[in-house]
Amino acid sequence: MELVFALAIGTLTASGVYLLLRARTFPVVVGLTLLSYGVNLFLFSTGRLATGAQPIIGSTESYTDPLPQALVLTAIVIGFAMTAFVVVLSLRSLADHDDDHVNGDQSSSEPDSAAPEKREGHDQ
């Protein structure tokens, strides 16, 4: 179980980081979401993985640590609010600049750069 769990966290985090480095806001938002999934799973595992154990000390032989579960709950709520905010902000940026590039409308903000070719490159 540890191996599967670790692979899941690693895949989520790696995909999240890859998407974060994209140039459009939508992949960036999805990347942030995947990253926070990975982080939440990681945080959950910090109390050690145990199946069928109660979160009460002394009740049975093996018990599971309830604190990471509380931490994950907090992190999920906060991450959810932040994701909602970043979605709204990206939509606002799209509306303001008619472009969902993370730097806004490149042709107006950086007149010297060869913006049109660059943008075609990102679309592929």
Added chain:
Amino acid sequence: MNQWLIAPILIPLLGGILQVFMGYAPISLRRTLALATTVLLLVATIVLLLLANDGQYRLYAFGNWQPPFGIVLVLDRLAALMLVLTAVLALFCHLFSLGGYDEGNRQFHGLFLFQLMGLNIAFLTGDLFNLFVAFEVLLIASYGLLMHGGGTARTIPGLHYVVLNLVGSALFLISVGMIYSVTGTLNMADLALRIPDLQGADLELVKAGGLMLLVVFGLKAAVLPLSFWLPKAYARASAPVAALFAVMTKVGIYAILRVYLLVFGNHAGPLANLGMDWLFPLALVTLAMGVIGALGAQSLKTLVAWQVVISVGTLLAPIALGSNAGISAALFYLLSTTWTVGGLFLLSELVASQRGSAGDRIVTAPPMQNRTLLSVFFLVGAVAAAGLPPLSGFFSKVLILQSVTSGSEMAWLWGILLVGSFFTVIAYSRAGSIVFWRTVGGHIEDPPRLGGEVRAATGALVALSVIIVAFAGPINEYTDATAAQLQDRQGYVQILQTPMVQEDN
């Protein structure tokens, strides 16, 4: 257990909730209540400062749970100093915002107060995960404030700021998880006790977690590889918000001071002074980068935003070296620079409002109204920020220079700080002489009148650099005592022994 410790959190919380439900109330009523909340907060923090000045640690345990099992608030000299620093800055920013800068968004005052609440939780908390929650509270309020005032110029720097901080939060959670998985505790005092005994693989895990935590705090503090978001975001924010954000980078510095002196301090065995050899060169490079940015700034607000980066570098260099005198000098500089930078942000906005279409760009323009008053403010602010005698910036930089006495570190810090200050003076004199002296013909159509509150707020923040000099003796005694208290790990750890109040039944 001391109930007063919760006041700096409850006051802005209640005031903020009130504002949320008063979005459609007359603006004069909202302003009065909001300003009253900030004044009340300042009074409460001063009371706490007087309490903390006896050198005792005071504890507030939520729900009467014995630490380390419950979340605790801990008041010591450093926390009290940061609370007062923030409350003073917030009061004047808030006063400034009443000059029409709070219009256009019904929730400005609410967000402003929630931001203060987040800051105060961060300064008071004695729990690592609670510190994360405090960061999130202050960040989500700051996202809203950064967008305040509208305009398309703010969305892109705002988006960068939000995405970067979300990644920072993810890293924070990972490092908290790593530390918890080994030590089984997140209470800072308890961590300080457990970390010296770690061995083997556990040690490496905590080391990785601790270094990642340094990256997170470095992002908040805008240490060099992580500081490029700052100038754009701060320069585009509306003036009272930018001035309040002068304290946001200081939260990162506070967290470094608190966590790395207590948990990874001299007593931490194999992990003693974790990451501090990295921090010192990074701080110096940050300082140099800030000076280069200030020299190349195209507008007053960008110039002041780079001054924030300069002050971060100047603050972290002596903190990384970790001597008592260095930390004391850094705290002295912290007071001086935060208020001065806040005042300069407000001043840039006033200058921009008087120059028509030229705004705050460093270009020649027709002569502005109120030039004498604004130029005096700029002179005082620039002298204090650049560190020329006789204002507070000079004294604090002298203290920082004096605190470093050994070999190559002294050579590096003295060299970069002195040359950097020289170029900062050049940057300010270039900006000041172009903006205030070099004018072209013509006149500006109907510049808005400067109201009493904006003049008072800007003047007061700038004038604080004079007041700091006047009270340099007592302030320096306080920062010395704070530095000594920070180095004394035993005192902080004692809070774990605090007896809880028994129930009466």
